[in-house]
Amino acid sequence: MISREEWYRELAARRAAVWEIVQRQQGDVGLIFGSFGHSEPFRYLTNFVPVLGDTWAVMRGADDITAVMNFHWQTEEARDLSGIQDWRGEFNAVPTVIELLRNAAPSRIAVVGLHRMPVTAYEAIRAALPNATFVDIGADVAALRRIKSQLEIRLLREAGRITDAAFDAIRSELKPGLTEFEVAAKLAYTMQSLGGELSFEPTVVSGNDRPIMIRRPTDRRLERGDSVMIDIGAMYQGYQADAARTYVLGEPNAQQEKVWETVRRAYAASIELCRPGVPAVELHRAAVSVIEGAGHRLIHRVGHGIGLSTSFEWPSLDSETAPLKAGMTFCIEPGIYVAGAGNMKFEDDVLITDTAYELLTRSAPDLVVPI
Secondary structure, eight states: OOOHHHHHHHHHHHHHHHHHHHHHTTOSEEEEEEBTTBOHHHHHHHSOOOSSSOEEEEEEETTEEEEEESOSTTHHHHHHHHOOOOEEEOSSOHHHHHHHHHHHOOSEEEEESGGGSOHHHHHHHHHHSTTOEEEEOHHHHHHHTSSOOHHHHHHHHHHHHHHHHHHHHHHTTOOTTOBHHHHHHHHHHHHHHTTOEESSOOEEEEOSSSOOSOOOOOSOBOOTTOEEEEEEOEEETTEEOOEEEEEEESSOOHHHHHHHHHHHHHHHHHHTTOSTTSBTHHHHHHHHHHHHHTTOOOOSOSOBBOSSOSTTSSOBTTTOOSBOOTTOEEEEOOEEEETTTEEEEOBEEEEEOSSSEEESOOOOOOOEEOO
Protein backbone atom coordinates (compact mmCIF):
# COMPACT_ATOMS: atom_id res chain seq x y z
CA MET A 1 0.00 0.00 0.00
CA ILE A 2 2.84 2.39 0.85
CA SER A 3 5.91 2.24 -1.38
CA ARG A 4 9.42 2.13 0.05
CA GLU A 5 10.13 5.54 -1.52
CA GLU A 6 7.08 7.06 0.20
CA TRP A 7 8.23 5.62 3.50
CA TYR A 8 11.74 7.00 3.09
CA ARG A 9 10.39 10.50 2.35
CA GLU A 10 8.13 10.28 5.40
CA LEU A 11 10.95 9.09 7.64
CA ALA A 12 13.30 11.81 6.38
CA ALA A 13 10.75 14.47 7.33
CA ARG A 14 10.24 12.93 10.79
CA ARG A 15 13.98 12.73 11.46
CA ALA A 16 14.47 16.32 10.37
CA ALA A 17 11.74 17.41 12.80
CA VAL A 18 13.27 15.42 15.67
CA TRP A 19 16.77 16.70 14.92
CA GLU A 20 15.38 20.24 15.01
CA ILE A 21 14.10 19.52 18.53
CA VAL A 22 17.51 18.16 19.54
CA GLN A 23 19.18 21.32 18.28
CA ARG A 24 16.57 23.56 19.87
CA GLN A 25 17.46 21.94 23.19
CA GLN A 26 21.15 22.55 22.37
CA GLY A 27 21.83 18.82 22.09
CA ASP A 28 24.96 17.53 20.38
CA VAL A 29 23.41 14.11 19.92
CA GLY A 30 20.02 12.45 20.24
CA LEU A 31 19.49 9.15 22.08
CA ILE A 32 16.23 7.36 21.30
CA PHE A 33 15.24 4.33 23.39
CA GLY A 34 12.42 1.90 22.79
CA SER A 35 11.43 -0.78 25.31
CA PHE A 36 9.76 -4.01 24.29
CA GLY A 37 6.07 -3.23 23.84
CA HIS A 38 6.64 0.52 24.14
CA SER A 39 8.74 1.49 21.13
CA GLU A 40 6.47 4.08 19.51
CA PRO A 41 9.06 6.92 19.27
CA PHE A 42 11.67 4.52 17.94
CA ARG A 43 9.26 3.16 15.33
CA TYR A 44 8.24 6.69 14.44
CA LEU A 45 11.83 7.40 13.40
CA THR A 46 12.70 4.04 11.85
CA ASN A 47 9.51 2.26 10.70
CA PHE A 48 10.85 -0.77 12.56
CA VAL A 49 10.68 -2.59 15.89
CA PRO A 50 12.11 -6.08 16.46
CA VAL A 51 10.03 -9.06 17.51
CA LEU A 52 11.96 -9.20 20.81
CA GLY A 53 14.06 -6.91 22.92
CA ASP A 54 14.83 -3.23 23.26
CA THR A 55 16.15 -0.74 20.72
CA TRP A 56 18.48 2.26 20.77
CA ALA A 57 19.33 4.92 18.21
CA VAL A 58 22.19 7.39 18.44
CA MET A 59 21.36 10.39 16.29
CA ARG A 60 24.24 12.62 15.22
CA GLY A 61 22.20 14.40 12.57
CA ALA A 62 18.93 14.08 10.70
CA ASP A 63 20.51 11.56 8.32
CA ASP A 64 23.34 10.27 10.54
CA ILE A 65 21.94 7.52 12.77
CA THR A 66 23.22 4.28 14.23
CA ALA A 67 20.62 1.85 15.61
CA VAL A 68 21.20 -1.02 18.03
CA MET A 69 18.90 -3.90 18.99
CA ASN A 70 19.38 -6.93 21.21
CA PHE A 71 19.53 -9.52 18.45
CA HIS A 72 21.11 -9.47 14.99
CA TRP A 73 18.47 -11.64 13.33
CA GLN A 74 16.48 -8.77 11.81
CA THR A 75 19.22 -6.35 10.78
CA GLU A 76 18.59 -6.77 7.04
CA GLU A 77 14.86 -6.24 7.51
CA ALA A 78 15.58 -3.18 9.66
CA ARG A 79 17.88 -1.66 7.02
CA ASP A 80 15.25 -2.18 4.34
CA LEU A 81 12.33 -0.74 6.30
CA SER A 82 14.19 2.19 7.82
CA GLY A 83 16.64 3.24 5.14
CA ILE A 84 19.26 3.37 7.92
CA GLN A 85 22.28 1.27 6.98
CA ASP A 86 24.16 1.26 10.29
CA TRP A 87 22.36 -1.34 12.41
CA ARG A 88 24.00 -3.37 15.17
CA GLY A 89 22.72 -6.48 16.93
CA GLU A 90 24.12 -6.98 20.43
CA PHE A 91 22.54 -9.11 23.17
CA ASN A 92 23.83 -6.56 25.68
CA ALA A 93 23.35 -3.35 23.74
CA VAL A 94 24.39 -0.86 26.42
CA PRO A 95 28.20 -1.11 25.93
CA THR A 96 27.73 -0.48 22.20
CA VAL A 97 25.49 2.51 22.90
CA ILE A 98 28.10 3.89 25.31
CA GLU A 99 30.83 3.46 22.69
CA LEU A 100 28.75 5.30 20.08
CA LEU A 101 28.06 8.15 22.48
CA ARG A 102 31.70 8.44 23.53
CA ASN A 103 32.74 8.62 19.88
CA ALA A 104 30.33 11.53 19.41
CA ALA A 105 31.86 13.27 22.47
CA PRO A 106 28.63 15.11 23.39
CA SER A 107 28.36 17.71 26.10
CA ARG A 108 24.55 17.58 25.98
CA ILE A 109 22.48 14.49 25.11
CA ALA A 110 18.81 14.86 24.15
CA VAL A 111 16.94 11.71 25.19
CA VAL A 112 13.67 10.22 23.95
CA GLY A 113 12.21 7.29 25.90
CA LEU A 114 13.84 8.20 29.19
CA HIS A 115 10.71 7.21 31.14
CA ARG A 116 11.01 3.63 29.81
CA MET A 117 14.78 3.25 30.03
CA PRO A 118 16.03 0.71 32.62
CA VAL A 119 17.66 2.38 35.60
CA THR A 120 20.74 0.16 35.23
CA ALA A 121 21.21 1.21 31.61
CA TYR A 122 20.74 4.90 32.40
CA GLU A 123 23.18 4.75 35.28
CA ALA A 124 25.78 2.95 33.14
CA ILE A 125 25.52 5.60 30.43
CA ARG A 126 25.70 8.43 32.95
CA ALA A 127 28.77 6.89 34.58
CA ALA A 128 30.49 6.48 31.22
CA LEU A 129 29.82 10.11 30.24
CA PRO A 130 30.09 11.97 33.56
CA ASN A 131 30.55 15.39 31.96
CA ALA A 132 27.53 15.17 29.69
CA THR A 133 24.18 16.77 30.50
CA PHE A 134 21.04 14.75 29.75
CA VAL A 135 17.81 16.48 28.71
CA ASP A 136 14.48 14.73 28.22
CA ILE A 137 12.83 15.70 24.92
CA GLY A 138 10.28 12.88 24.93
CA ALA A 139 7.26 15.16 25.30
CA ASP A 140 8.39 17.38 22.42
CA VAL A 141 8.86 14.40 20.13
CA ALA A 142 5.55 12.85 21.22
CA ALA A 143 3.81 16.09 20.23
CA LEU A 144 4.92 15.51 16.63
CA ARG A 145 2.68 12.45 16.54
CA ARG A 146 -0.51 14.24 17.54
CA ILE A 147 -1.39 15.36 14.02
CA LYS A 148 -1.23 12.45 11.60
CA SER A 149 0.39 12.81 8.18
CA GLN A 150 -1.42 11.73 5.02
CA LEU A 151 0.66 8.55 4.99
CA GLU A 152 -0.34 7.76 8.56
CA ILE A 153 -4.01 8.39 7.76
CA ARG A 154 -3.83 5.97 4.82
CA LEU A 155 -2.38 3.30 7.09
CA LEU A 156 -5.02 3.87 9.78
CA ARG A 157 -7.77 3.63 7.16
CA GLU A 158 -6.40 0.27 6.07
CA ALA A 159 -6.13 -0.93 9.68
CA GLY A 160 -9.76 0.10 10.14
CA ARG A 161 -10.81 -1.70 6.96
CA ILE A 162 -9.20 -4.95 8.10
CA THR A 163 -10.79 -4.59 11.54
CA ASP A 164 -14.21 -4.11 9.93
CA ALA A 165 -13.67 -7.23 7.82
CA ALA A 166 -12.96 -9.24 10.97
CA PHE A 167 -16.20 -8.04 12.58
CA ASP A 168 -18.20 -8.76 9.43
CA ALA A 169 -16.74 -12.26 9.18
CA ILE A 170 -17.28 -13.22 12.82
CA ARG A 171 -20.83 -11.88 12.87
CA SER A 172 -21.80 -14.47 10.29
CA GLU A 173 -20.14 -17.28 12.30
CA LEU A 174 -21.32 -16.55 15.85
CA LYS A 175 -23.49 -19.31 17.25
CA PRO A 176 -24.14 -21.13 20.51
CA GLY A 177 -21.46 -23.69 21.30
CA LEU A 178 -18.42 -21.73 20.12
CA THR A 179 -15.91 -20.98 22.84
CA GLU A 180 -14.52 -17.50 23.39
CA PHE A 181 -11.11 -18.93 22.43
CA GLU A 182 -12.52 -20.09 19.08
CA VAL A 183 -14.08 -16.69 18.41
CA ALA A 184 -10.75 -14.96 19.18
CA ALA A 185 -8.90 -17.37 16.89
CA LYS A 186 -11.30 -16.70 14.02
CA LEU A 187 -10.89 -12.94 14.48
CA ALA A 188 -7.09 -13.24 14.45
CA TYR A 189 -7.20 -15.44 11.35
CA THR A 190 -9.26 -12.91 9.40
CA MET A 191 -7.05 -9.96 10.33
CA GLN A 192 -3.81 -11.78 9.59
CA SER A 193 -5.10 -13.36 6.36
CA LEU A 194 -5.86 -9.84 5.09
CA GLY A 195 -2.31 -8.62 5.72
CA GLY A 196 -2.80 -7.18 9.17
CA GLU A 197 -1.27 -7.95 12.53
CA LEU A 198 -2.93 -7.76 15.94
CA SER A 199 -2.83 -4.44 17.76
CA PHE A 200 -3.52 -6.43 20.93
CA GLU A 201 -4.90 -9.81 21.94
CA PRO A 202 -8.58 -10.02 20.90
CA THR A 203 -11.06 -9.47 23.73
CA VAL A 204 -14.13 -11.71 23.73
CA VAL A 205 -16.43 -11.51 26.76
CA SER A 206 -19.67 -13.49 26.65
CA GLY A 207 -22.57 -14.02 29.02
CA ASN A 208 -24.94 -11.75 30.88
CA ASP A 209 -24.46 -12.43 34.59
CA ARG A 210 -20.75 -11.78 35.26
CA PRO A 211 -19.93 -8.52 33.45
CA ILE A 212 -16.35 -7.33 33.55
CA MET A 213 -14.88 -4.39 31.67
CA ILE A 214 -12.15 -6.43 29.97
CA ARG A 215 -10.53 -9.82 30.27
CA ARG A 216 -8.85 -12.41 28.12
CA PRO A 217 -10.95 -15.01 26.27
CA THR A 218 -11.79 -18.25 28.07
CA ASP A 219 -13.13 -21.69 27.20
CA ARG A 220 -16.68 -20.57 28.05
CA ARG A 221 -19.13 -21.63 25.35
CA LEU A 222 -21.53 -19.09 23.88
CA GLU A 223 -25.21 -19.59 24.69
CA ARG A 224 -28.48 -18.39 23.23
CA GLY A 225 -29.33 -14.93 24.63
CA ASP A 226 -25.71 -14.07 25.44
CA SER A 227 -24.23 -10.65 25.04
CA VAL A 228 -20.91 -11.13 23.24
CA MET A 229 -18.63 -8.11 23.45
CA ILE A 230 -15.67 -8.16 21.07
CA ASP A 231 -12.86 -5.59 21.23
CA ILE A 232 -10.20 -5.94 18.53
CA GLY A 233 -7.82 -3.96 16.40
CA ALA A 234 -5.82 -4.73 13.29
CA MET A 235 -2.34 -3.27 12.95
CA TYR A 236 -1.14 -2.34 9.48
CA GLN A 237 2.50 -1.38 8.95
CA GLY A 238 2.69 -0.33 12.58
CA TYR A 239 -0.58 1.65 12.74
CA GLN A 240 -3.22 0.31 15.07
CA ALA A 241 -7.00 0.27 14.96
CA ASP A 242 -9.10 -0.32 18.08
CA ALA A 243 -12.84 -1.00 17.81
CA ALA A 244 -15.58 -2.91 19.61
CA ARG A 245 -18.95 -4.39 18.79
CA THR A 246 -21.52 -6.13 20.98
CA TYR A 247 -23.81 -8.87 19.69
CA VAL A 248 -26.71 -10.74 21.26
CA LEU A 249 -27.28 -14.33 20.09
CA GLY A 250 -30.97 -14.40 19.33
CA GLU A 251 -33.59 -12.14 20.86
CA PRO A 252 -32.25 -9.67 23.47
CA ASN A 253 -33.93 -9.36 26.83
CA ALA A 254 -35.45 -6.08 27.99
CA GLN A 255 -32.39 -5.06 29.98
CA GLN A 256 -30.04 -5.73 27.07
CA GLU A 257 -32.19 -3.58 24.82
CA LYS A 258 -32.34 -0.74 27.34
CA VAL A 259 -28.61 -0.76 28.11
CA TRP A 260 -27.70 -0.98 24.43
CA GLU A 261 -29.92 1.99 23.62
CA THR A 262 -28.10 4.01 26.31
CA VAL A 263 -24.67 3.00 24.96
CA ARG A 264 -25.67 4.05 21.45
CA ARG A 265 -26.97 7.41 22.69
CA ALA A 266 -23.74 8.01 24.59
CA TYR A 267 -21.76 7.19 21.44
CA ALA A 268 -23.91 9.58 19.38
CA ALA A 269 -23.44 12.37 21.93
CA SER A 270 -19.66 12.03 21.74
CA ILE A 271 -19.52 11.66 17.98
CA GLU A 272 -21.63 14.78 17.52
CA LEU A 273 -18.82 16.81 19.14
CA CYS A 274 -16.08 15.45 16.86
CA ARG A 275 -14.98 18.60 15.05
CA PRO A 276 -12.08 21.05 15.23
CA GLY A 277 -12.09 23.43 18.18
CA VAL A 278 -13.99 21.27 20.67
CA PRO A 279 -11.96 20.50 23.83
CA ALA A 280 -11.21 16.77 23.80
CA VAL A 281 -12.58 16.24 27.31
CA GLU A 282 -16.04 17.41 26.22
CA LEU A 283 -16.48 14.12 24.32
CA HIS A 284 -16.04 12.23 27.57
CA ARG A 285 -18.35 14.55 29.48
CA ALA A 286 -21.09 14.13 26.86
CA ALA A 287 -21.01 10.34 27.18
CA VAL A 288 -20.95 10.51 30.97
CA SER A 289 -24.02 12.77 30.95
CA VAL A 290 -26.02 10.26 28.91
CA ILE A 291 -24.91 7.17 30.83
CA GLU A 292 -25.35 8.70 34.28
CA GLY A 293 -28.67 10.14 33.20
CA ALA A 294 -29.82 6.58 32.56
CA GLY A 295 -28.75 5.48 36.04
CA HIS A 296 -25.47 3.81 35.09
CA ARG A 297 -21.81 4.76 35.36
CA LEU A 298 -19.08 5.06 32.74
CA ILE A 299 -16.27 3.19 34.50
CA HIS A 300 -13.57 4.01 31.95
CA ARG A 301 -12.67 6.93 29.73
CA VAL A 302 -14.78 7.31 26.61
CA GLY A 303 -11.76 7.12 24.34
CA HIS A 304 -8.08 7.55 23.62
CA GLY A 305 -5.77 8.17 20.72
CA ILE A 306 -4.85 5.67 18.04
CA GLY A 307 -1.73 5.57 15.91
CA LEU A 308 1.46 3.65 16.61
CA SER A 309 -0.31 2.41 19.75
CA THR A 310 -3.83 2.41 21.12
CA SER A 311 -4.38 2.82 24.86
CA PHE A 312 -1.07 4.67 25.35
CA GLU A 313 -1.64 7.07 22.45
CA TRP A 314 -2.52 10.73 23.04
CA PRO A 315 -5.15 12.06 23.81
CA SER A 316 -6.83 10.56 26.85
CA LEU A 317 -10.33 11.93 26.36
CA ASP A 318 -11.27 11.91 30.03
CA SER A 319 -8.66 14.54 30.92
CA GLU A 320 -7.25 16.26 27.82
CA THR A 321 -8.47 19.85 27.51
CA ALA A 322 -6.65 20.69 24.26
CA PRO A 323 -8.98 21.46 21.35
CA LEU A 324 -9.48 18.91 18.61
CA LYS A 325 -7.63 19.64 15.37
CA ALA A 326 -7.76 18.24 11.86
CA GLY A 327 -5.51 15.19 11.61
CA MET A 328 -6.09 13.91 15.15
CA THR A 329 -7.18 10.28 15.46
CA PHE A 330 -8.80 8.51 18.41
CA CYS A 331 -11.49 6.03 19.38
CA ILE A 332 -14.88 6.59 20.98
CA GLU A 333 -15.85 3.64 23.23
CA PRO A 334 -18.75 4.09 25.67
CA GLY A 335 -19.66 0.93 27.55
CA ILE A 336 -21.95 -0.28 30.31
CA TYR A 337 -21.32 -3.50 32.23
CA VAL A 338 -24.20 -4.73 34.40
CA ALA A 339 -25.59 -8.10 35.43
CA GLY A 340 -28.53 -9.10 33.27
CA ALA A 341 -27.20 -7.30 30.21
CA GLY A 342 -23.54 -8.35 30.37
CA ASN A 343 -20.79 -6.44 28.65
CA MET A 344 -22.15 -3.88 26.19
CA LYS A 345 -19.70 -1.59 24.44
CA PHE A 346 -19.58 0.14 21.08
CA GLU A 347 -16.33 1.59 19.76
CA ASP A 348 -15.24 3.26 16.53
CA ASP A 349 -12.08 4.97 15.32
CA VAL A 350 -12.34 8.60 14.28
CA LEU A 351 -10.29 11.04 12.21
CA ILE A 352 -10.91 14.74 12.76
CA THR A 353 -11.24 16.52 9.40
CA ASP A 354 -11.19 20.21 8.52
CA THR A 355 -14.88 20.58 9.35
CA ALA A 356 -16.05 17.45 11.23
CA TYR A 357 -14.92 13.82 11.31
CA GLU A 358 -14.43 10.65 9.31
CA LEU A 359 -15.17 7.19 10.70
CA LEU A 360 -12.23 4.86 10.18
CA THR A 361 -14.24 1.81 11.32
CA ARG A 362 -17.69 1.23 9.89
CA SER A 363 -18.81 -2.37 10.45
CA ALA A 364 -22.52 -2.85 11.09
CA PRO A 365 -23.67 -1.68 14.54
CA ASP A 366 -26.60 -4.12 14.68
CA LEU A 367 -26.99 -5.81 18.05
CA VAL A 368 -28.93 -8.95 17.16
CA VAL A 369 -27.37 -12.03 15.57
CA PRO A 370 -30.21 -14.26 14.34
CA ILE A 371 -29.82 -17.91 15.31
